[in-house]
Amino acid sequence: MLRIRNLETAYGNLRVLRRLSMHVAPGEIVTIIGANGAGKTTLLNTLSGLLSARSGEVEFNRKNIFNMPAEKIVLMGCSLVPEGRQVFATMSVHENLLLGGYVLHKRKEQQMIDEELQKVYALFPILKERGNQLAGTLSGGEQQMVAIGRALMARPNMIMMDEPSMGLAPLIVKEIFQIILRLREAGKTVLLVEQNAKAALAIADRGYVLETGRIISQGPAEDLLSNRDVQRAYLGRDLDSENP
Amino acid sequence: MTLELLFQYLVAGITYGIIYAIVAIGFNIIYNTTGIINFAQGEFVMLGGMTAVTLNTFMPVPLAIVAAVLITMIIGALIEIIFIRWLDNPTVLRMIIITIGLSILIREVALHVWDEKVRALPYFSGTATSSISIKGVYISPQVLWVIGICTLIVIILNFFFSHTLLGRQMRACSSNRKAARLCGISVQNMVTLSFVLSAGIGALAGCIVSPITYIQYDSGTGLAIKGFTVAILGGLGNSMAAVAAGLILGVLESFSIWILPTAYKDAISISILLLILFVRPGGLFGSREALSLKEF
Numbered sequence: 107m108l109r110i111r112n113l114e115t116a117y118g119n120l121r122v123l124r125r126l127s128m129h130v131a132p133g134e135i136v137t138i139i140g141a142n143g144a145g146k147t148t149l150l151n152t153l154s155g156l157l158s159a160r161s162g163e164v165e166f167n168r169k170n171i172f173n174m175p176a177e178k179i180v181l182m183g184c185s186l187v188p189e190g191r192q193v194f195a196t197m198s199v200h201e202n203l204l205l206g207g208y209v210l211h212k213r214k215e216q217q218m219i220d221e222e223l224q225k226v227y228a229l230f231p232i233l234k235e236r237g238n239q240l241a242g243t244l245s246g247g248e249q250q251m252v253a254i255g256r257a258l259m260a261r262p263n264m265i266m267m268d269e270p271s272m273g274l275a276p277l278i279v280k281e282i283f284q285i286i287l288r289l290r291e292a293g294k295t296v297l298l299v300e301q302n303a304k305a306a307l308a309i310a311d312r313g314y315v316l317e318t319g320r321i322i323s324q325g326p327a328e329d330l331l332s333n334r335d336v337q338r339a340y341l342g343r344d345l346d347s348e349n350p
Numbered sequence: 351m352t353l354e355l356l357f358q359y360l361v362a363g364i365t366y367g368i369i370y371a372i373v374a375i376g377f378n379i380i381y382n383t384t385g386i387i388n389f390a391q392g393e394f395v396m397l398g399g400m401t402a403v404t405l406n407t408f409m410p411v412p413l414a415i416v417a418a419v420l421i422t423m424i425i426g427a428l429i430e431i432i433f434i435r436w437l438d439n440p441t442v443l444r445m446i447i448i449t450i451g452l453s454i455l456i457r458e459v460a461l462h463v464w465d466e467k468v469r470a471l472p473y474f475s476g477t478a479t480s481s482i483s484i485k486g487v488y489i490s491p492q493v494l495w496v497i498g499i500c501t502l503i504v505i506i507l508n509f510f511f512s513h514t515l516l517g518r519q520m521r522a523c524s525s526n527r528k529a530a531r532l533c534g535i536s537v538q539n540m541v542t543l544s545f546v547l548s549a550g551i552g553a554l555a556g557c558i559v560s561p562i563t564y565i566q567y568d569s570g571t572g573l574a575i576k577g578f579t580v581a582i583l584g585g586l587g588n589s590m591a592a593v594a595a596g597l598i599l600g601v602l603e604s605f606s607i608w609i610l611p612t613a614y615k616d617a618i619s620i621s622i623l624l625l626i627l628f629v630r631p632g633g634l635f636g637s638r639e640a641l642s643l644k645e646f
């Protein structure tokens with residue numbers, strides 16, 4: 107579904123992604139783990155078209171999407187739930203979701219909008235109750251739901267999520283991860299970036315470990331979970347904090 | 351002071367106030383989608399009025415107004431495409447300098463195209479001396495035109511921004527640009543659209559007020575200052591508050607003639623602007639909450 111070869115992205119002279127190659131197959135949950143500043147957000151922002159890359163190849167559904175602008179990529183069925191949620195704070199929950207469905211207007215599928223809206227409300231019943239509330243006044247967890255719901259409104263084949271668990275209470279995190287599993291059941295492909303490596307690997311099929319812009323390790327999620335280096339670098343701290 | 355005179359002043363205040371409000375709304379539309387304060391906003395008003403007057407020599411007033419508004423909209427689009435679009439993450443200071451430069455440029459071009467004479471469209475109905483009497487208060491029909499059309503603009507805009515897809519897209523850009531792009535919205539087109547819309551509204555305002563206030567190549571500056579004051583007074587970006595703020599400023603100015611010589615009329619808006627900037631930079635109606643949710 108997604109193939110990346112030798113992708114390089116830089117901020118001015120600062121090279122952040124270095125010859126990064128990876129792929130995601132249809133129906134998979136793939137997770138990318140890595141420390142702060144490894145370049146995870148940079149990678150997702152490049153894939154979604156918010157940032158432009160220096161060089162490399164990016165194919166989505168066999169089509170070249172290298173350095174395509176963000177508003178075109180979302181049209182092709184690849185949506186991003188950005189880091190820090192980025193809801194339209196000054197607009198209502200309902201309007202946030204409708205704007206997520208704007209892509210359907212562009213694809214001339216307006217008639218699907220209502221159906222998608224009902225699906226999102228079924229997935230997150232709380233959002234229906236809060237429909238008229240300004241998104242900026244929601245709790246962090248609810249905002250994350252708006253961000254995910256808004257991305258789903260575009261009926262993407264693949265949904266990329268940048269640290270959906272950031273700053274949320276463990277119970278909500280669990281709920282969000284359950285939702286991700288349900289999305290896969292509904293036929294979506296998921297590319298998940300997480301600091302919470304243990305939880306991410308627990309639901310993922312495969313994983314990549316990113317360090318200073320390079321993939322240093324990859325494989326099935328169970329293998330990474332039992333890999334000593336990965337355990338030391340990314341799981342140790344998680345284990346400590348979760349089972350003190 | 352009779353009650354009739356009081357009303358007379360009130361009506362004059364409302365008339366000017368609502369014009370200021372329209373100019374302020376022009377500021378707000380561009381500010382909301384781009385974070386830019388377009389100091390050339392007053393020039394759109396001048397261009398609309400002047401173009402309509404010229405066109406009126408060979409076409410009827412309504413047609414001249416429509417054409418003048420369309421021409422000014424095109425100029426607005428061109429300005430955005432030529433001067434603003436290619437700027438990559440411009441700083442606020444740079445934008446201020448560019449838009450002030452643009453306003454000077456437009457004024458000079460207008461001076462060459464026309465001249466320094468004052469002009470005006472004819473009164474839309476009746477003549478300069480005709481008036482309608484409402485319970486002993488004499489009101490020029492043009493005043494009713496101004497109030498009516500401006501009110502209509504405000505209502506239509508309000509509907510546009512809260513209930514149409516395009517309006518929502520523009521608000522989305524103002525709320526969060528990155529997220530707007532992720533929703534497939536072309537931010538660039540929305541920015542152009544905001545310039546077109548502001549130019550059109552400004553031009554329309556210029557057309558309808560010109561019979562009362564007259565207009566010349568440099569009329570834009572004064573209006574821009576008033577409009578800017580009102581925009582700040584209402585809280586930048588808040589168009590409904592701009593209407594209230596415009597009415598407050600207009601009425602204040604109008605009644606100030608009782609206590610101060612007419613020459614000080616303009617000093618009032620500057621004093622209010624400074625006062626607001628010192629005391630309540632969020633504007634009279636700006637709530638802290640709304641301010642904290644904004645990106646710009």
Ligand SMILES: Nc1ncnc2c1ncn2[C@@H]1O[C@H](COP(=O)(O)OP(=O)(O)OP(=O)(O)O)[C@@H](O)[C@H]1O
Pocket residue numbers: 117120122140141142143144145146147148149189301
């Ligand atoms: N806009 C920017 N300009 C310059 N450098 C940047 C910019 N954004 C990120 N960087 C740098 O790029 C590197 C990678 O950042 P990135 O945000 O991709 O990391 P990350 O893996 O998402 O980290 P985190 O887990 O903290 O979100 C960091 O060193 C960061 O300082």
Ligand SMILES: [Mg+2]
Pocket residue numbers: 146147148189268269
């Ligand atoms: Mg990040």
